[in-house]
Structures are given as C-alpha cells and as structure tokens.
Amino acid sequence: MLRYALRRFGYMLITLWVIITLTFFMMHLLPGDPFSDIEKMSPEVRAKLLAKYDLDKPLPQQYLAYLSNIVQGDLGSSYKTSNREVNEIIGTNFPVSARVGAQAIGAGLVVGLLLGIIAALRQNTWIDYLAIFIAIVGVSIPNFVAATLLSYFIGVKMQFLGLPPAGWGTTAHTILPSFALSLGMMALFARMMRASMLDVIGQDYMRTAKAKGLNDFQIVVKHAIRNAILPVITILGPMIVAIITGTIVIEQIFNLPGLGQYFVRSIYQNDYAVTMGLTIFYSSLLIVALFVVDILYGVVDPRIRVGGRK
Amino acid sequence: MELNQQQFRPLNKNKDDKEAISRPSLTYWQDAWRRLKKNPLAMMAIAILAFFIIMAIVGPMLNDYSYYEQDYAKVNMKPFSEKAMAGDNWFGTDDLGRDVWQRLWKGTQISLFIGIIAALLDLTIGVLYGGLSGYKGGRIDDLMMRIIEVLMGIPYLILAILLILVLEPGLTAIILALSITGWMGMARLVRGQIFQLKEQEFIMAAKTLGAGTRRMMLKHLIPNTMGPIIVSITFTIPGAIFTEAVLSFLGLGLRPPLASLGVLINQGYRLFRTLGWNLWFPAAVISLIMLAFNLLGDGLRDALDPKMRK
Numbered sequence: 001m002l003r004y005a006l007r008r009f010g011y012m013l014i015t016l017w018v019i020i021t022l023t024f025f026m027m028h029l030l031p032g033d034p035f036s037d038i039e040k041m042s043p044e045v046r047a048k049l050l051a052k053y054d055l056d057k058p059l060p061q062q063y064l065a066y067l068s069n070i071v072q073g074d075l076g077s078s079y080k081t082s083n084r085e086v087n088e089i090i091g092t093n094f095p096v097s098a099r100v101g102a103q104a105i106g107a108g109l110v111v112g113l114l115l116g117i118i119a120a121l122r123q124n125t126w127i128d129y130l131a132i133f134i135a136i137v138g139v140s141i142p143n144f145v146a147a148t149l150l151s152y153f154i155g156v157k158m159q160f161l162g163l164p165p166a167g168w169g170t171t172a173h174t175i176l177p178s179f180a181l182s183l184g185m186m187a188l189f190a191r192m193m194r195a196s197m198l199d200v201i202g203q204d205y206m207r208t209a210k211a212k213g214l215n216d217f218q219i220v221v222k223h224a225i226r227n228a229i230l231p232v233i234t235i236l237g238p239m240i241v242a243i244i245t246g247t248i249v250i251e252q253i254f255n256l257p258g259l260g261q262y263f264v265r266s267i268y269q270n271d272y273a274v275t276m277g278l279t280i281f282y283s284s285l286l287i288v289a290l291f292v293v294d295i296l297y298g299v300v301d302p303r304i305r306v307g308g309r310k
Numbered sequence: 311m312e313l314n315q316q317q318f319r320p321l322n323k324n325k326d327d328k329e330a331i332s333r334p335s336l337t338y339w340q341d342a343w344r345r346l347k348k349n350p351l352a353m354m355a356i357a358i359l360a361f362f363i364i365m366a367i368v369g370p371m372l373n374d375y376s377y378y379e380q381d382y383a384k385v386n387m388k389p390f391s392e393k394a395m396a397g398d399n400w401f402g403t404d405d406l407g408r409d410v411w412q413r414l415w416k417g418t419q420i421s422l423f424i425g426i427i428a429a430l431l432d433l434t435i436g437v438l439y440g441g442l443s444g445y446k447g448g449r450i451d452d453l454m455m456r457i458i459e460v461l462m463g464i465p466y467l468i469l470a471i472l473l474i475l476v477l478e479p480g481l482t483a484i485i486l487a488l489s490i491t492g493w494m495g496m497a498r499l500v501r502g503q504i505f506q507l508k509e510q511e512f513i514m515a516a517k518t519l520g521a522g523t524r525r526m527m528l529k530h531l532i533p534n535t536m537g538p539i540i541v542s543i544t545f546t547i548p549g550a551i552f553t554e555a556v557l558s559f560l561g562l563g564l565r566p567p568l569a570s571l572g573v574l575i576n577q578g579y580r581l582f583r584t585l586g587w588n589l590w591f592p593a594a595v596i597s598l599i600m601l602a603f604n605l606l607g608d609g610l611r612d613a614l615d616p617k618m619r620k
Binding site: 011012014015018019022023026027029030136139140141142144145148149152156241244245248249252253264267268275279282283286287290 | 456459460461463464465466467468469471472473475476552555556559560561562575579582583589593596597598600601604605
C-alpha cells in the first residue's frame with residue numbers, strides 16, 4: 001500500500017511540474033506583454049513596470065524565479081490591480097466555490113447512489129423509471145442550461161421557498177447553484193449504480209446469503225451495496241474534476257463571487273499573472289483530488305494496489 | 311395411437327447437406343446491426359441525429375436570410391408570430407434582428423462539425439499512440455503509459471482555455487484544444503484492447519505466417535478493436551460539443567456573429583428573461599443531440615459487445 005501511495009505521489013509531483021512549466025511558457029508565448037493593451041503608456045513607464053515585475057529578465061531566469069516562488073507557496077501577484085496577491089484572491093474567493101462544489105458533490109453522491117440502489121431493488125416500478133428518467137435528463141441537459149432554467153423558473157417565477165435566483169450571502173443562495181451543478185453527477189451515479197446493483201443481485205453469492213438466513217437489509221447493505229459500489233466509485237475522480245470545472249460556469253450564471261468568476265475575468269483583462277496563478281491552483285486542486293481518490297480506491301479495493309494498474 | 315411404417319418416409323439427405331449451414335452467416339457488423347435494430351431507443355437516437363445532421367446542412371438554405379445579417383427594422387420578433395411568419399423568420403429574430411432559424415442551424419452545423427472533427431483527431435492520435443504502446447509492450451509501453459498518466463492529471467477545461475488564449479480564439483483553436491486534451495482516453499482504450507488481443511491464437515497464427523508490424527496492426531489488431539472504439543467515439547462527440555459550448559458560453563470560444571450552440575446559448579441566456587426563445591431553441595437542440603449520442607452509444611455498446619449486455 002505504501003509503495004503504491006508513494007508512486008502515485010511521485011506522479012502527482014511530476015504532473016504538477018508539467019503543468020507549471022506548460023502554463024508558464026504558454027503564457028509567455030502570448031504576443032505582447034501584460035501592459036501592451038494600455039495605450040498612451042510612455043516607454044519609460046513601461047520599462048519601469050516590466051522591471052518591477054522582473055519581466056525584463058531572460059525567460060529561463062524568470063522561470064526559475066517563478067518555480068521557486070511556487071515551491072514557497074507564492075503564486076505571484078496581479079499585474080493589473082497593484083498589490084493584489086493571487087494567494088489573497090484565492091483566500092477570499094475560493095471558499096465560495098468550495099462550498100458550492102462540496103455541496104454539489106455531497107448531493108450528487110448521496111442522491112445518485114440512493115436513487116440507483118432503490119431503482120435496482122424495485123426494478124420496473126415507477127421509481128425505477130423515475131431514476132432512469134433523471135439519469136437520461138441529467139446527462140443530456142448541459143449544466144449551464146439547467147442552471148439558467150432553474151435560476152429563472154424556481155428563483156424568479158415560482159419564488160419557490162424564497163430561493164434567490166442569484167447572488168451570495170446566505171445558505172439559501174447556495175442551494176440552486178449546488179443543485180444545478182450536482183445534476184450531471186447525480187444522473188451518472190444513479191445510472192451506474194443501478195446497472196452495477198442489477199449485476200450483483202444476479203450473482204450466486206446473493207443466493208447463498210439468502211440461503212444462510214440473512215435478512216433482506218443485511219443482504220442489501222453488506223453484500224449487494226458493498227460489491228456494487230466498487231465500479232461506481234472509480235468514476236469519482238473524473239466527477240470531481242467535472243464539478244470543479246463546472247463551478248467556473250455556474251458562478252457566471254448565479255453571479256457568485258467565487259474563484260471561477262475571477263479566473264474568467266482575469267482572462268478577459270489579460271491579467272496574465274492571475275490567470276497563471278489560478279490555473280496552477282485549479283490544476284493542483286484537481287491533481288490532489290485525483291490522488292486522494294486513487295489512494296481511496298487502493299484502500300477499498302485491494303486488487304488495484306496489487307495489480308498496480310489496469 | 312398406432313404407428314406403422316407407412317407413416318414414415320426417409321428423408322432424402324445427401325452428405326453435403328449435413329455440412330451446410332442453414333442460416334445465412336452474418337459478419338460481425340451485420341450481426342451488430344441486427345441487434346441494434348431491435349433497440350428502439352437507439353433507432354430513435356439515429357433518427358434524431360439524422361434529422362439534425364440534415365437540418366444543419368439543409369436548414370440554412372430554406373429561407374433567404376443569413377446567420378450574420380442584421381436588420382434593425384425587425385428585432386425581437388416572436389417565433390411563429392404573424393409578423394415573423396410573414397417575413398419567413400419562422401423562429402423569430404434576435405435582439406439584432408438576425409434570423410433565429412438561420413443562426414440555429416448554422417450553430418448546429420458548427421457544433422456538430424467541431425464534435426466530429428475533434429473526435430476524428432482523437433481517434434487518429436489515440437489509435438496510433440495506443441496501438442504502438444500496446445503492440446510494442448515492455449519498456450516502451452511502460453514509458454508511454456507513464457506519460458499518459460501525467461497528462462491525464464491535467465484538467466482538460468483549463469488546458470483548453472490556455473491553448474485557446476495562446477492560439478487566437480477561433481474554430482481551429484477550439485478543435486485543436488479539444489483534441490489535444492481528448493486523445494488520452496482513446497489511447498488507453500486501444501492499448502488495453504490490443505493487450506488482450508495479442509494473447510489470442512489468431513495473432514500467433516498471423517505472426518507465424520510472417521505478417522509484419524504494418525500488416526499486423528492494419529489487418530488484425532485495429533479491425534478487432536473497432537467495436538469499443540466506435541462506442542467510445544459516440545461518447546467523445548457529445549463531450550466535444552459540450553466542451554465547446556462551455557468555452558463559448560464563457561466567452562472564450564467562437565466569437566459572434568459566428569454561431570455555435572454554445573454561442574447561441576450564451577446569447578440566449580443573456581436575453582432569457584424577456585426573449586426566451588433565444589435560449590429555448592439552442593438549448594433544446596444541444597440537449598437532444600447529447601441525448602441522442604448517449605442513447606446511441608448505449609445501444610452500440612450492447613450491440614457490438616453482447617457479452618457486456620446486462
């Protein structure tokens with residue numbers, strides 16, 4: 001197990017390094033410099049600004065400096081808003097994204113799995129059809145369309161439970177965005193869990209469990225769900241990635257002061273340093289999430305760590 | 311009941327007849343098609359896709375407008391209203407007086423085009439990389455798979471955004487960004503398939519008969535992996551369409567007046583509260599396309615791999 005974890009950790013570091021390097025050189029490949037879109041800037045001022053941010057140094061030197069800053073946990077500072085540190089932006093805006101994302105993952109996982117389990121246990125009843133319907137709709141409707149419709153119909157038209165259509169502040173503000181974000185995940189989990197449960201229910205060991213006199217609850221919980229959940233859990237990694245990148249879109253629609261909004265704005269404003277810092281932050285977040293999920297698979301399913309890879 | 315000799319007569323059968331196969335023999339593809347035809351959902355999906363593909367090509371020819379032409383004399387016309395029908399603007403007009411019908415089908419055309427080209431590029435890179443890795447095996451395979459593992463850790467949406475920033479936003483940039491981030495899954499799939507095939511007798515036979523690498527790949531290995539590859543493509547295309555829509559929705563994809571479903575949804579989202587049809591049409595089309603590809607993919611998986619059938 002330890003060897004497996006160490007190897008995954010090694011990959012994680014390499015991936016991070018690749019991303020930092022890629023981001024750095026790609027952003028510096030962009031034509032012009034961060035100040036070239038400001039007209040009427042005298043060459044002297046520009047030279048001073050470039051010097052201030054070390055942009056006049058040779059590229060390899062900038063790269064090494066950037067790398068060493070990152071290792072020390074400093075993601076740089078904005079070129080556009082003076083003295084705005086990327087770390088500070090993350091500190092103030094990330095909690096918003098994290099809350100919406102975490103709620104979406106929680107809801108998607110719990111509702112999706114439950115729906116899948118019940119659908120499989122009550123195959124060909126209305127609840128099964130409902131689960132299939134949700135699974136199909138959730139996969140087909142893009143989350144930004146669902147979010148727009150939810151915000152308008154539930155938030156504006158129906159005024160359902162007084163849920164606000166947009167904005168940030170109270171718990172009520174987090175509900176619609178989290179729900180919109182979790183739909184896709186819910187759908188996929190419901191569908192995979194249903195298929196996986198149906199597969200397990202047909203296995204011989206289920207009959208054995210019944211024959212040795214276990215009650216239905218024990219059979220379902222200890223035998224069916226435990227075995228059925230393994231293949232489903234393997235998509236948790238990609239799902240978390242989808243949720244984190246999904247927050248970028250959802251925040252635009254519900255106008256949440258999250259990191260995604262800031263990321264998109266930095267791109268519009270040509271604020272390279274912020275784009276770069278946030279790209280690296282997002283990537284690290286995803287990579288760490290994938291690492292944790294990978295280790296979890298190893299814990300849950302011994303076959304993975306013995307085989308090492310599929 | 312009495313039985314006597316007169317009730318029986320010998321069946322005249324010559325020796326060759328015994329060996330004859332009574333049913334016509336079906337190739338793998340004929341067999342798959344036969345199974346697919348029995349799946350009503352998959353057939354419905356094919357019909358929906360055929361309809362959208364035809365409309366994407368023919369639709370723009372059906373009235374005399376173009377997707378970019380603005381007419382301030384007739385902005386915001388409701389679809390199917392008398393005024394709109396009189397001027398052949400069946401689906402109404404948008405806030406700049408552009409014909410929604412034209413923009414919708416142009417957008418469908420571009421989205422489908424992006425999806426299909428991106429999937430074909432994925433396929434080419436994935437098959438070459440995965441094929442080589444699986445066929446060579448050993449050290450080379452190890453190295454190639456390590457590289458993929460590192461690349462897979464990079465969040466695709468963020469890499470796509472970076473690539474688009476570097477390569478001038480536009481159709482080429484989007485397609486490139488989508489395929490650069492999308493081929494890894496295909497490469498893994500092909501490699502896995504080839505690993506399984508390599509152990510089989512017919513490959514050994516081909517080797518014994520002196521088939522070279524080229525012949526081996528083109529005549530034996532790749533044709534036998536076509537089933538799973540096609541299934542994977544039916545999921546890659548909607549994935550690419552979705553990613554393009556996300557990018558365009560964030561304003562990082564195609565630029566108006568050019569239309570894609572993402573561009574249209576972005577525009578419709580901004581006008582939604584008062585001019586709902588600007589969102590309804592593209593949202594319905596993208597959802598139906600996603601639905602159809604997903605249903606078709608499920609159907610194809612069942613049809614091409616009967617063992618997987620649940």
